Amino acid sequence: MTKGAKSGSGIGRRKFLGGAVGIAMVAGRGGDPSAAAAGENTYAEKLSTPIVERHQVIVAGGGPSGVIAALAAARTGADTLLVERYPFLGGNGTAGLMTCYNGFRNQKPPEALQTVKGIPAEYIAELVRLGGIADMDNYPKADHDVGSGDLPYCIGFDPEAAKVAALNLLIKEGVRLRLHSWVVAPMLSVGRVNGVICESKSGRQAIAADIVVDATGDGDLAAWAGAPFMEPGRARRSPRPHGRQPDVSPGRRTGRTRQLRRYPDRRPRGKMGAGGRRRLPRRRKPHPVGGREPA
Numbered sequence: 001m002t003k004g005a006k007s008g009s010g011i012g013r014r015k016f017l018g019g020a021v022g023i024a025m026v027a028g029r030g031g032d033p034s035a036a037a038a039g040e041n042t043y044a045e046k047l048s049t050p051i052v053e054r055h056q057v058i059v060a061g062g063g064p065s066g067v068i069a070a071l072a073a074a075r076t077g078a079d080t081l082l083v084e085r086y087p088f089l090g091g092n093g094t095a096g097l098m099t100c101y102n103g104f105r106n107q108k109p110p111e112a113l114q115t116v117k118g119i120p121a122e123y124i125a126e127l128v129r130l131g132g133i134a135d136m137d138n139y140p141k142a143d144h145d146v147g148s149g150d151l152p153y154c155i156g157f158d159p160e161a162a163k164v165a166a167l168n169l170l171i172k173e174g175v176r177l178r179l180h181s182w183v184v185a186p187m188l189s190v191g192r193v194n195g196v197i198c199e200s201k202s203g204r205q206a207i208a209a210d211i212v213v214d215a216t217g218d219g220d221l222a223a224w225a226g227a228p229f230m231e232p233g234r235a236r237r238s239p240r241p242h243g244r245q246p247d248v249s250p251g252r253r254t255g256r257t258r259q260l261r262r263y264p265d266r267r268p269r270g271k272m273g274a275g276g277r278r279r280l281p282r283r284r285k286p287h288p289v290g291g292r293e294p295a
């Protein structure tokens with residue numbers, strides 16, 4: 001059949017695929033086939049989700065907060081499960097290739113006050129053990145014995161080592177892990193969250209828990225459970241279905257979005273070289289710090 005041609009029965013390709021998807025969903029979830037066929041804008045799912053596990057604590061999200069929360073829970077003796085959508089831990093620090101953990105102490109001289117210790121310091125010690133800490137970074141700092149918990153303001157790290165460090169700490173403490181699993185909804189009973197609904201290659205499954213910790217980074221689970229939150233650019237608080245960190249919100253009114261829209265006009269005017277590569281203007285001055293440790 002040529003591109004754009006219709007099948008013999010007169011059904012267009014797009015229409016046929018839409019119908020097929022609808023039938024597949026109905027087969028899996030027991031919905032109403034007539035709704036999909038009629039081209040409604042909403043599709044009413046009838047779900048009966050199996051409860052596959054029960055735990056004392058579930059932590060949703062395996063970023064720094066989730067890893068630390070799960071470790072802390074397991075150390076109280078609680079049977080703890082951590083659910084993460086990616087196949088690795090570390091959150092924005094590893095998935096976003098952040099390469100620099102900031103904020104362990106007061107940044108300004110004389111660096112008097114270390115405000116973050118405890119499990120984060122253990123995590124850094126594990127990174128040191130794995131050889132995953134950078135020797136130098138762009139922040140001025142005094143000498144610190146990083147492996148023993150005396151942390152500077154900022155620590156450069158290897159994201160791949162950070163994934164392993166987080167995994168090592170959780171396994172050592174007996175935390176159960178479900179990777180490749182999206183938390184898609186809370187289990188709710190009489191206004192209380194008593195588990196999570198997950199989706200993965202195993203399908204849609206419910207996992208019950210006495211306590212659920214939302215460490216999704218954006219508070220998505222709390223928002224889905226109806227907790228109030230503040231939207232960027234708005235003063236009022238509203239329980240809406242999707243919470244977002246202000247920094248990464250695509251809100252139309254943020255200055256960042258306006259800045260992005262202006263970007264095409266502000267890019268460096270380099271010449272196009274051989275093979276279609278753009279040659280950018282050379283930086284005249286050396287970088288003020290240059291990656292060296294200040295004296």
Ligand SMILES: Cc1cc2nc3c(=O)[nH]c(=O)nc-3n(C[C@H](O)[C@H](O)[C@H](O)COP(=O)(O)OP(=O)(O)OC[C@H]3O[C@@H](n4cnc5c(N)ncnc54)[C@H](O)[C@@H]3O)c2cc1C
Binds near residue numbers: 062093099181216
């Ligand atoms: C652009 C940007 C740059 C930054 N740069 C730095 C920096 O250089 N240094 C620094 O120290 N901090 C930096 N930060 C801040 C830092 O990223 C956060 O403070 C930190 O990641 C917060 O950790 P978290 O565990 O709360 O959330 P996250 O790191 O966001 O972790 C959330 C985890 O939950 C998982 N998750 C989310 N939703 C679900 C779901 N529904 N189901 C299952 N899993 C889910 C995610 O995959 C992720 O692993 C930066 C932040 C941004 C946005």
